Amino acid sequence: MILGWFKRKKRHYPEFWLRYLETFNNNKNETIATTRFVAFDTETTGFDKKKDRILSIGAVSILDKSIEVNESYEVYLKQDVFSNKTVEIHGILKTGSLKKVSELDAIESFLDYIKDAVLIAHHANFDKDMVNEMLLRHGLGKLKNEFIDTGYLFSKSKHIIYRENLKDHYTLDDLCAELNVPKVDRHTASGDALITAIVFLKILSRLNRRKHLNWDYLLNKT
Amino acid sequence: MKNSIAERVSDFLKNHPPFDLLDAKKLLNIAKEVVIIYLEKGDVLFKQGASCNNHFYMVRNGAISLTYSNNNAQEIVSMSDAGDIFGVRPLIAQENYKLTASAHEESIVYGIPIDSFRLAAENNSRVYKYLITAFATNAYDAYTTKETHEIFVDYLPSNSRDIANFQTANYTKKPVTCSVNSSLKEAALKMSENKIGYIVVIDDAKKPLGIITNSDIKNKIATGIFPIDTAVTNIMSSPVITGNKNLTVADGQLQMIKHNIAHLCITKDGTVNSKLVGVLTNHHILVALGNNPTAILKEIIRAKRTKKLRNARLKADTLLKNYLEQNIPITHITKVISKINDALTVRAIEIALPKMPTPPPVKFSWLSIGSQGRKEQLLYTDQDNALVFEDVPKAKYKETQDYFLELSKHVTKSLNKIGFEYCEADMMASNSAWCKSISEWKNQFKEWILSPGEEAVLLSSIFFDYSMVYGSQNLTDQLTDTIYEALEESNLFYKMLAQDAVKSPSPLGFFRQFLVEKNGEQKDLFNIKNRGLMPLVDAARLLVLTKHIKGINNTFERYEKLAQIEPNNKELYESCSYAFKALTKFRTKHGLKHNNSGKFIDLETLSNEEKLKLKRCFKPIDEIQKTLTLRFDLKTLPI
Numbered sequence: 108m109i110l111g112w113f114k115r116k117k118r119h120y121p122e123f124w125l126r127y128l129e130t131f132n133n134n135k136n137e138t139i140a141t142t143r144f145v146a147f148d149t150e151t152t153g154f155d156k157k158k159d160r161i162l163s164i165g166a167v168s169i170l171d172k173s174i175e176v177n178e179s180y181e182v183y184l185k186q187d188v189f190s191n192k193t194v195e196i197h198g199i200l201k202t203g204s205l206k207k208v209s210e211l212d213a214i215e216s217f218l219d220y221i222k223d224a225v226l227i228a229h230h231a232n233f234d235k236d237m238v239n240e241m242l243l244r245h246g247l248g249k250l251k252n253e254f255i256d257t258g259y260l261f262s263k264s265k266h267i268i269y270r271e272n273l274k275d276h277y278t279l280d281d282l283c284a285e286l287n288v289p290k291v292d293r294h295t296a297s298g299d300a301l302i303t304a305i306v307f308l309k310i311l312s313r314l315n316r317r318k319h320l321n322w323d324y325l326l327n328k329t
Numbered sequence: 330m331k332n333s334i335a336e337r338v339s340d341f342l343k344n345h346p347p348f349d350l351l352d353a354k355k356l357l358n359i360a361k362e363v364v365i366i367y368l369e370k371g372d373v374l375f376k377q378g379a380s381c382n383n384h385f386y387m388v389r390n391g392a393i394s395l396t397y398s399n400n401n402a403q404e405i406v407s408m409s410d411a412g413d414i415f416g417v418r419p420l421i422a423q424e425n426y427k428l429t430a431s432a433h434e435e436s437i438v439y440g441i442p443i444d445s446f447r448l449a450a451e452n453n454s455r456v457y458k459y460l461i462t463a464f465a466t467n468a469y470d471a472y473t474t475k476e477t478h479e480i481f482v483d484y485l486p487s488n489s490r491d492i493a494n495f496q497t498a499n500y501t502k503k504p505v506t507c508s509v510n511s512s513l514k515e516a517a518l519k520m521s522e523n524k525i526g527y528i529v530v531i532d533d534a535k536k537p538l539g540i541i542t543n544s545d546i547k548n549k550i551a552t553g554i555f556p557i558d559t560a561v562t563n564i565m566s567s568p569v570i571t572g573n574k575n576l577t578v579a580d581g582q583l584q585m586i587k588h589n590i591a592h593l594c595i596t597k598d599g600t601v602n603s604k605l606v607g608v609l610t611n612h613h614i615l616v617a618l619g620n621n622p623t624a625i626l627k628e629i630i631r632a633k634r635t636k637k638l639r640n641a642r643l644k645a646d647t648l649l650k651n652y653l654e655q656n657i658p659i660t661h662i663t664k665v666i667s668k669i670n671d672a673l674t675v676r677a678i679e680i681a682l683p684k685m686p687t688p689p690p691v692k693f694s695w696l697s698i699g700s701q702g703r704k705e706q707l708l709y710t711d712q713d714n715a716l717v718f719e720d721v722p723k724a725k726y727k728e729t730q731d732y733f734l735e736l737s738k739h740v741t742k743s744l745n746k747i748g749f750e751y752c753e754a755d756m757m758a759s760n761s762a763w764c765k766s767i768s769e770w771k772n773q774f775k776e777w778i779l780s781p782g783e784e785a786v787l788l789s790s791i792f793f794d795y796s797m798v799y800g801s802q803n804l805t806d807q808l809t810d811t812i813y814e815a816l817e818e819s820n821l822f823y824k825m826l827a828q829d830a831v832k833s834p835s836p837l838g839f840f841r842q843f844l845v846e847k848n849g850e851q852k853d854l855f856n857i858k859n860r861g862l863m864p865l866v867d868a869a870r871l872l873v874l875t876k877h878i879k880g881i882n883n884t885f886e887r888y889e890k891l892a893q894i895e896p897n898n899k900e901l902y903e904s905c906s907y908a909f910k911a912l913t914k915f916r917t918k919h920g921l922k923h924n925n926s927g928k929f930i931d932l933e934t935l936s937n938e939e940k941l942k943l944k945r946c947f948k949p950i951d952e953i954q955k956t957l958t959l960r961f962d963l964k965t966l967p968i
Contacts, residue, residue, distance in 0.1 A: 165333065165334075167334065172366060172367040172368065172369075172372075173364050173365065173366045173367070173440075174364065174365040174366075174367075175363075175364045175365075176332070176334050176335050176338055176360060176361055176362065176363045176364070176365065177332075177335075177361050177362050179332060179334045179335075181331055181332060181333055181334075183331075205331065206331065289390065291337050291340075295333055297332075297333035297334050298333060298334075298337065301334050301337075301365075305367065305437065308367040309367075309435070312367075312369040312435065313753065315369065316369075316753070
C-alpha cells in the first residue's frame, strides 16, 4: 500500500526531479579523490528564508583537486521580491542586462548540475535552507546531497592550542586571510563559490598533513 | 551562459605573456576551457617520461619546481613562479615529458588546453614566437633564445650547479712539487711550509711521477713502516691519474670517483707523459658545485631577493643528502644546516626591514623556537618563531606591536617562500600572541611556570627551547634570567613537565614489538617524532632546566653536558645522546627519501637491520623515562 502511495505521488514530480533522485541510486563507496564535490554560493535578497529569494547561484565542481572552468555553473533568477538593501552587496539589479531565468528553470539546471555530488558551502545551512525553500515552493523534496560547511570544517581544523579562542563565526573573508586565498570577485555567487572551493581544498590539505583526512571527519560523523 | 569564473581567469591570463598578445574575446574562449588545479606541497603535476596530456600550465599562486632525474640524481632545472608558463615543449614537440613538475609549495595552477590555445592563437606568429622562446629559456639559458633552431636539441640543464658541471674546472695552477731525489722529510717540510696536504713528485722534465698526501705520511711514516728520511719514491702513490687543461668539473669528479682519489694532476697534453701544469682536488670540485657550506653562506649573505635565498636553501638540501651519504657525523651536519637556516632567517629579516616605512621604533630580538631553537632542524619543517621587543609606554604599546607584527609578516612570508611552511599552530612572530614586549614575555613565562596547566606544558616544549637569531642579545638574556628565577619558586612545573615527558610510553613496550599508530591512515606508520625523538627532547629539556644549565639548546649536547655533571648517570645520558643522534639521522634519511618531514615511518619499508637499530635506540628512552618517574615522584602527582 505504502508503495502505491509513493508511486502515485511520484507521478506528479517533474522529470528532472526524478532524474536528480536517480543519481543517488548507485551506491558507490568512493574515496575523497574520486568524489565529485560541488562548491556553491547563492546571492539572495536577504536572510529570511521564507520571505527572501535567491537572485543567483554560482557553483564549481571539484574532482581530484581540479576545477574545470567550463564545468562551472552560474544562473541568475527572475524574482518579484526585491530588496534595495542587498543590491550594494551583490550588485544584481532588478532589471539589468543579465540574462535571467525562471525559478523553476534554475532549479532544473541546478539539480542537473549538482547531481549526487557532495555539496560545499560557507555557512552551508543558509544556502541549503534557501535552496530547500525554493524547492518546496515548487512542490519538490529537499536536497538529498551530503553537505560540508567550510566555516565549521575550518574551526575543526584549527590547532588544539587555539581551540579555546575560536571565534563562533568565521566569515569567508576570515578564511581567505588565514588560508592565504586571493579574494577575487568576492560577493558574486560564482566568485564566492570558487573561493569556497579553494578554501575547502586548502583545509583538506591541512587535514591531510595531520593525517586525519577521512569521510567521517569531513561529514562530521566523528 | 555567463561564466564569471572564466572572466576572472582571463583577467589573470591577460596580464601575462603570451596571453597579453591575444584579444579579449579569444582569451575568454581559452579561459573557459581552463582547469584550475590545486596542488599540495610535493604533489606531482606530471612525471618525467609520462606521455604529455593536452594542457600546458601557468602558475596562478605558489611555485612549481621542474626537476630532471638521471639515474639516482635529481636536479632542479627551474622554478616557476606566479605567471610563468611551463609544460609547453612536449606539446609542441609531440614527445613525452622530459621533466617532472611538482609543487615546491602549495600552489594553484591553470591547465590550459593546447587545442583551444592553438585555435585562439592561430596565425598569431608573435604568440608562437613567445612560446618557443619561453621554452628555450626554460630549457637552457637566455643567450640561446635567439637560436630558435636549437630549441629542439636535447634538454640541457640550466641552474648554476648544472652549468658548473660543464664548466672547465678551476684547478691549482702552481702546485707544490718536489724532485724524485728528495727525501720524505724534505717533501714534508715543503708541504708544511705551503700549508698544503699533498705534494707532487716530478722528474727532471717536470712530468708527474707520483703524489704524496697527508694520509700517506700518516699511514706509511707515522706507523713506522718507513723512516722519515726514506726516498719520496718509496711512499708516493704512482702512477698519478691525469687530465687535460680543459677538463670539466663533471669529468674531474668522475675520474676521482672512478680511481678513488682526491687529487688529479693536470698536464700539458692530458697524459702522464707531459709537463705538470696544475692539480685539481676534491675541494675544487666542491667549491665549483657550490655545495659547500661556505659557498652557500656567502650566497645567502649576498642575496638581495627571497628567490635567491630559496635557491641557497635548495643547495643546502643537496649538501645534506651528500653529507648523509658520506656518513659525516650528524652533530656536524646539524651544526652546518642550523647555521644555514639561521643565516637564511637573518637575511630574510634584513630584506624585510627596508620594506617597513620606518626603522624599528625600539630594539627587538627574533627568536627561533622549537626544533629550530634547539638547532636540530635538518629537513624543511614548519617555521616556529617569536619576537621580543623592548618595553614601551602603555600608550605606545599597540602601535609598537603593530609595527613588529607587520615586520614579522614580511619575514614569515619570505621564510615560507624559501620553503619553511607556515606553522600550522601559528606559532610565529606574526601572531600577536607571540610578538610581545619583554615584560609581557616575562609574565607569560612566569605564568607558565608558576601556574602550569596542560597548555603551559604543551607550549613549554616549544617556547623554552628558544635561541636568538637576530637582534638584541640583552633582551634574550633578561628572559632567560627571569625563567630561572621563576623556576626556583615552582616544583609543580617540573613535575608536570616530567609527567609530559613520560606520557608516550617507550616503544619497547609490549612484547618488544613496535607500537604502531592505531587510528585511521596512520595505521602501520610509526611516528618516530612523537615516539622516539620527543621523549628524549622533553627529558633533556627538563633535566637541563632543573640543573639551571643555560645556553645549551641541542638535545644531544644537553645530554653530553648532563653526563659531565652527573657522573652517576653518565652511561645513560651518553646513550640518550647517541640514540637521539641515530634517530635524527634515521628520520632525516627517511624524510629525504620520501620528500616529507620523515615523521611517520612505514614499518613495511624497513629492513630487519634497520628495525634492530631502531629498537636499540628505544632502550635509552625506556630508561630515561624510568629515571624521570623516580626522580620526580610521578606516581603521586596531585593532578
